[in-house]
Amino acid sequence: MAKQLSGAGLRGQVAGKTALSTVGVSGSGLTYRGYDVKELADKCQFEEVAYLILKGELPTQAQLDDYKAKLKSLRTLPQPLKEVLERIPASAHPMDVMRTGCSMLGNLETEDSFEQQQEATDRMLALFPGMINYWYNFSHKDKRIDVDTDADSIAEQFLWTLHGEKPSELHTQVMHASLILYAEHEFNASTFTARVCASTLSDMHSCVTGAIGSLRGPLHGGANEAAMELIEGMENPDDAEQKLLGMLERKEKIMGFGHAVYSESDPRNAIIKLWSEKLAQENGNTSLYDISERCEAVMWREKKLFCNADFFHASAYNYMGIPTKLFTPIFVCSRLTGWAGHVMEQRADNRIIRPSAEYTGEELRPVTAIADR
Numbered sequence: 001m002a003k004q005l006s007g008a009g010l011r012g013q014v015a016g017k018t019a020l021s022t023v024g025v026s027g028s029g030l031t032y033r034g035y036d037v038k039e040l041a042d043k044c045q046f047e048e049v050a051y052l053i054l055k056g057e058l059p060t061q062a063q064l065d066d067y068k069a070k071l072k073s074l075r076t077l078p079q080p081l082k083e084v085l086e087r088i089p090a091s092a093h094p095m096d097v098m099r100t101g102c103s104m105l106g107n108l109e110t111e112d113s114f115e116q117q118q119e120a121t122d123r124m125l126a127l128f129p130g131m132i133n134y135w136y137n138f139s140h141k142d143k144r145i146d147v148d149t150d151a152d153s154i155a156e157q158f159l160w161t162l163h164g165e166k167p168s169e170l171h172t173q174v175m176h177a178s179l180i181l182y183a184e185h186e187f188n189a190s191t192f193t194a195r196v197c198a199s200t201l202s203d204m205h206s207c208v209t210g211a212i213g214s215l216r217g218p219l220h221g222g223a224n225e226a227a228m229e230l231i232e233g234m235e236n237p238d239d240a241e242q243k244l245l246g247m248l249e250r251k252e253k254i255m256g257f258g259h260a261v262y263s264e265s266d267p268r269n270a271i272i273k274l275w276s277e278k279l280a281q282e283n284g285n286t287s288l289y290d291i292s293e294r295c296e297a298v299m300w301r302e303k304k305l306f307c308n309a310d311f312f313h314a315s316a317y318n319y320m321g322i323p324t325k326l327f328t329p330i331f332v333c334s335r336l337t338g339w340a341g342h343v344m345e346q347r348a349d350n351r352i353i354r355p356s357a358e359y360t361g362e363e364l365r366p367v368t369a370i371a372d373r
């Protein structure tokens, strides 16, 4: 059953048209251009899904090979961007690094006409994984990494530039699935930000920079990091249960649970949960997975709240040795496809987005001279 949507936050209001995705139409489903996300995550590489979102159809093998080769050729970081990255302190939040990096790229390689929108998007898709890991390695390990790796895909490029070696088959597979799950989600907050920006006929880098800022918050993309902080503070499943019950009693928000549109489940959860379980088994220490499972059971039992896409991403990423603060930047590397797809859609049929407000302020009143106030 679809969720009853009403109230604050523009909930349930149609704010535009899209042919990119449907969310929660039957209460729980997610489709990209008519394909079920589960089938895409089972059968595709992330680049196939990026192609689908940006160009409208799944690629043939030859088109995929060309697209991947093209993206591979666009990984190099411009020197001035590296210099900016090197000046950002280790204490910075990586989402702020993404925001600044994207904005700096927009200064160096401006999108001068909408005809360049696909080029600008491809460049960001190719460059973002290396960009965040260049900063991470420089600021945290004093290393200037070479981002022009031999990695075959964006999934592999992220793990390779982070860890400095070719990742395992399993880890690359999980990253493909993760990037596919995060790629697109209709009019979520960050995508809506991008569309509002696009509606002023602004450039692609401004739209993406704004969207990164919206994704950063813990009520949206930042929830995967917050979920990790939660589960790493739990010693075992029983401890998890006690801690959650206490938090619920204190009416605290539990990050990684609930959704603005889905009513029963988030279809992305079952998929990333399976991968998290596989990674736990590979790791030999299933503690984080067991704790996460108990959290899921307690939240459903107590509040009928279900895990959203972010919750099991926390343990999955942790099992792959990804530092918690890099979780949300991975979301950026993926959602860039959805943001850009929406920007292109907005531009193709644009009217400036400018809603109205209900005024709650003072009645009209005279300005008292300053000496009399």
Ligand SMILES: CC(=O)SCCNC(=O)CCNC(=O)[C@H](O)C(C)(C)COP(=O)(O)OP(=O)(O)OC[C@H]1O[C@@H](n2cnc3c(N)ncnc32)[C@H](O)[C@@H]1OP(=O)(O)O
Pocket (backbone or CB within 6 Å): 218, 219, 220, 221, 223, 252, 253, 254, 255, 256, 257, 258, 259, 260, 261, 305, 308, 309, 310
């Ligand atoms: C990839 C993504 O961006 S997915 C979302 C990631 N965000 C999170 O995980 C943050 C935690 N979750 C939340 O804050 C919310 O569930 C949101 C922001 C995702 C959706 O917010 P809303 O649409 O306002 O949620 P909804 O209307 O279903 O909330 C109903 C009730 O459940 C409560 N609730 C919802 N989620 C949670 C939660 N995670 N923990 C505790 N209570 C919750 C709300 O506080 C609300 O209670 P109230 O009626 O007493 O005020």
Ligand SMILES: O=C([O-])CC(=O)C(=O)O
Pocket (backbone or CB within 6 Å): 023, 182, 184, 185, 187, 188, 189, 220, 260, 261, 308, 309
């Ligand atoms: O749709 C939303 O509100 C949030 C979400 O799950 C996403 O952006 O992936």
